[in-house]
Amino acid sequence: MIQSIKYLLVALLTTALTILYLDQYAPIIVEVPEKTSQRMPIEFSKEIQKKQIHKIEKKAKNVILLIGDGMGLNQVTAYRIAKGGPNFLTAFDKFPFTGLVKTHSFDNLITDSAASATAYSSGIKTKNRYLGVDGNGDDVELITEILLRKGFVTGLVATSEITHATPAAFAIHNISRYNTDEIAKSMYESKNHILMGGGKDFFMPESNGGQRKDEINLVDLIKNGNIYIDSKKALMSFKGEAKKRIFGLFAKEGLTRSESEPSLLDMFKFTLDQSKKMVDQNRCSGFFIMAEGSQIDWAGHENDFDYQFEEMDEFHDVVGHALEFVKFRDDTLLIVLSDHETGGLLIEMDELRNKPSSSMIVSWNTALEEGTHTGAMIPAYSYGPGAINFTGVIDNTDVFFSLKEAIGINELADKECKLND
Ligand SMILES: [Zn+2]
Incomplete structure (x- = not known):
């Protein structure tokens, strides 16, 4: 009898202590199944309601568009915390105007980089994998093509292959981002003044160590009449005139961060300097630069935060500059x-307890497949003439129309910005 009471008391005490402990340290405990994905039926009308664009009186002469591929709000937040703590002010935090961008593509809730960059460069929704073409595969006019017609200098910079989805959608038209032979040739044939990044392999034939199936050696063609740069050393010591198109190909595929390769900041500074010189020396209308931190996305695909931090840090330097x-x-x-x-x-916090944080827990959470793209809205930061149109909630196609309004492109006469030899 006494023995039973003893057991009962021990059981009661243990229960009381457990309740006390849980109440203090984990007041809300919700049982969640291991996998929390659910399927929701949706309406997917293809009709896009255009955002009302504010009229911009003071026009922009130049545009710098920086794209952090795969950079969601949490990438920016985690970068801030990892860089200097939650109170640290990043360059992103110093912008006067911010907005949120809806990213879905023509027929898919989740965009890829090709459809998204096409929305930015042409104002239309297209299918994933399509570059500079609409949902039917027909060419659409790109912001760079319009600007070139109006006498602007245009430059594209990326840490991926320069033939990769984002830069390619700003320069060429193709129904597949994977047609790298055609894309490289079209990039060469495009009139863009400066192209910088990796992807030398797609400009060189297989017989010459590259990956082109045809025997066209685009590097030889580039060297004939244009400036070709293939190392950080050559980029940093460049003293040429601003009279020729410039191709910088620094890696076989994506940039690898080897010492012989420039950083995104090196390439961006160079492109900015050369664009200014080209505008001044050839009496062009202004410049447009698109520079991409391409591998923020690759690090997300690989679920590698250290890699992502490095990529974010590099992109952040460019944003600050x-x-x-x-x-x-x-x-x-x-x-x-x-x-x-x-x-x-x-x-997430480092422990499920209300204690001061001493570390940050980051994790990757995609239910369908590891490291896929997600459908979250992404941030927009803007500064300068026309910045107001990149605020509020916008669709990715609105970016193109807001760019045109900022520059006042419809009012500009056609003009040739010819670089003379
Ligand atoms: Zn992307």
Whole structure:
């Protein structure tokens, strides 16, 4: 009898202590199944309601568009915390205007980089994998093509292959981002003044160590009449005139961060300097630069936060440099965008207890497949003439129309910005 009471008392005490412990440290405990994905039927009308665009009186002469591929709000937040803690001010945090961008593609809730960059470069929704063509595969006019017709200098920079989805959608038309032979040739044939990134392999034939199936050696063609740069050393010591198109191909495929390769900041600074010179020396209308932190996305696909931090840090340097540049002038619009989030990055506290944080837990959370793109809205940061149109909630196609309004492109006469030899 006494023995039974003893057991009962021990059981009661244990229960009481457990309740006390849980109440103190984990007041809300919800049982969740291991996998929490659910399927929701949706309406997917293809009709896009256009955002009302504010009329911009003071026009932009130049545009700098920076794209962090795969950079969602949590990528920016986790970067801030990892860089200097939650109170640290990043360059992103210093922009006066912010917005949120809806990213879905023509027929898919989740965009890829090709459809997203096509929305930015042409104002239309297209299918995933399509570059500079609409949902039927027909060519659409790109912002760079319009600007070139109006006498602008255009430059595209990426840490991926320069033939990769984002830069390619700003320069060429193809129904597949994977047609790399055709894309490289079209990039060469495009009139863009400066192209910088990796992807030398897609400009060289297989017989010459590249990956082209045809025997066309685009590097030889480039060297004939254009400036070709293939190392950081050559880029940093470049003293040429601003009279020729410039191709910088620094890696076989994506940039690898080897010492012989420039950083995104090196390529961006160079492109900015050369664009200014080209505009001044050839009496062009202004410049347009698109520079992409391409591998933020790759790190998301690989679920690798260390890799992502490095990529974010590099992209952040470019954002900071560009912001300093535009602050000292009133004629340049700076926009920082992503194209979609990659990996479902989540930030959580280090322990399930109400204790001061001493670390941050980041995890990748995609139910369908590891490291896929997600459908979250992504951030837009803007500064300069026309920045107001990149605020609020916008669709990715609105970016194109807001760019045109900022520059006042419809009012500009056609003009040739010919670089003379
Ligand atoms: Zn992307």
